Amino acid sequence: MHLIINGKDHDDLPDGLTVAGLIAHLELPERKIAVERNREVVPKSAYAETELANHDTLEIIHFIGGG
Amino acid sequence: MSDPLVIAGREFQSRLIIGTGKFKNYEENAAALEASGAEIVTVAIRRVNLDKPDAPLLMDSIDPKTTTYLPNTAGCYTGEDAVRTLRLARELGGWNLVKLEVLSNVHLYPDMAETLESLKLLVADGFDVMVYCTDDPVYCQKLEEAGACAIMPLAAPIGSGLGLLNPTNVRLVREAVSVPLIVDAGLGTASEAAAAMELGADGIIANTAIAGAKDPIRMARAFKHGVIAGREAFLAGRIERKQYAVASSPLTGMIE
Numbered sequence: 351m352h353l354i355i356n357g358k359d360h361d362d363l364p365d366g367l368t369v370a371g372l373i374a375h376l377e378l379p380e381r382k383i384a385v386e387r388n389r390e391v392v393p394k395s396a397y398a399e400t401e402l403a404n405h406d407t408l409e410i411i412h413f414i415g416g417g
Numbered sequence: 418m419s420d421p422l423v424i425a426g427r428e429f430q431s432r433l434i435i436g437t438g439k440f441k442n443y444e445e446n447a448a449a450l451e452a453s454g455a456e457i458v459t460v461a462i463r464r465v466n467l468d469k470p471d472a473p474l475l476m477d478s479i480d481p482k483t484t485t486y487l488p489n490t491a492g493c494y495t496g497e498d499a500v501r502t503l504r505l506a507r508e509l510g511g512w513n514l515v516k517l518e519v520l521s522n523v524h525l526y527p528d529m530a531e532t533l534e535s536l537k538l539l540v541a542d543g544f545d546v547m548v549y550c551t552d553d554p555v556y557c558q559k560l561e562e563a564g565a566c567a568i569m570p571l572a573a574p575i576g577s578g579l580g581l582l583n584p585t586n587v588r589l590v591r592e593a594v595s596v597p598l599i600v601d602a603g604l605g606t607a608s609e610a611a612a613a614m615e616l617g618a619d620g621i622i623a624n625t626a627i628a629g630a631k632d633p634i635r636m637a638r639a640f641k642h643g644v645i646a647g648r649e650a651f652l653a654g655r656i657e658r659k660q661y662a663v664a665s666s667p668l669t670g671m672i673e
Contacts, residue, residue, distance in 0.1 A: 376470070377470055379474070391505055394508065410467075411464055412463070413476060413486060413509065414462075415439070415443070415475055416459055416489050
C-alpha cells in the first residue's frame with residue numbers, strides 16, 4: 351500500500367496495515383512516539399484496531415531537545 | 418523549609434526549568450539537569466526520522482517518569498498548528514501541562530495576538546498552558562484572564578544572553594498577574610536569574626545560557642544557586658536604596 355509518512359511517499363508497504371502493524375514494520379519504539387492520521391491523533395489504545403487506507407497521510411512524532 | 422512552586426496544582430521544589438536544546442548530546446543534557454536540580458524540562462515535538470531509526474532518544478536519557486516534560490510549540494505560527502502539535506504531545510506523554518510559544522519572524526518575538534487566540538483553543542481543549550510572552554503587563558493580564566496557568570515573559574530575545582533588559586516590566590507583570598510568573602528566554606548567566614527572582618519571579622527557564630556555556634554542567638549548578646539566592650532575597654525583602662552613606666558600625670564608644 352501507499353502512505354505519506356512525515357511528508358514522504360512510501361509506496362512499498364504491505365497491504366492492509368493497521369497503525370500497530372505499521373509501527374512494527376518500521377521498527378519504531380511504540381511507547382516513545384505518537385501518531386496522527388489524516389490530521390487526527392490516533393490514541394495509543396486504538397493502534398491495533400486502526401486500519402490504514404491507501405494514501406493516508408501520517409505524522410509520526412517524538413520528543414526531542416528544545417527550549 | 419518548604420517553598421514549593423505550584424503550577425496548575427502540581428508542586429515543584431525547584432524553581433528552575435531547563436531546556437533540552439543545543440546541548441552537545443542528551444548525556445550532557447541529563448548531567449546538566451542533575452546539576453541544576455530542575456524538575457521540569459522543556460522539550461520540542463518533531464517528526465521521527467525514519468531514515469535513522471537508531472538515533473538517540475531524549476526519553477532514553479531523561480526519564481519522563483521522574484522529570485516533568487513540558488512540551489513546547491516551537492515552530493508553530495498559528496493556533497491551529499499549536500493545538501495539533503500539543504495534542505500529539507499529550508497522546509505521547511499522557512499529560513496536559515504544556516508550554517505555548519507562538520513566535521513571529523521579528524527576532525523570534527512572541528506574536529501576542531496569535532498567542533492569545535492559541536491559548537483560548539488550548540484551554541478549551543483541556544490543556545494547562547504555560548505561556549511564553551512579551552513583558553507587556555496588559556497582555557500578560559489578558560493571558561491570565563484567558564486561563565494561562567503560568568505567565569512566562571522574556572527577559573531578552575531568545576538565545577541572546579542579554580539578560581534582564583526590562584526589570585521594571587517584570588515587576589509590573591508581577592503586580593498584574595497572580596498565577597506563577599516564570600522569566601523565560603534571554604538570560605545569560607546566573608546573576609541575571611537571581612535578579613529576576615529578586616523582582617518576584619516565581620521561576621526561571623534557561624536553555625542557551627546553560628547549554629552554550631563553556632562548562633554547561635557547572636553553569637547549570639550556577640543557575641540553581643542563582644535562582645535559590647534570588648528567591649531567598651525576594652522573600653527576605655531588600656533594604657531601601659538610600660542616596661548617601663549610613664555607617665554600619667556605631668559612631669560612639671571610640672577609644673581616646
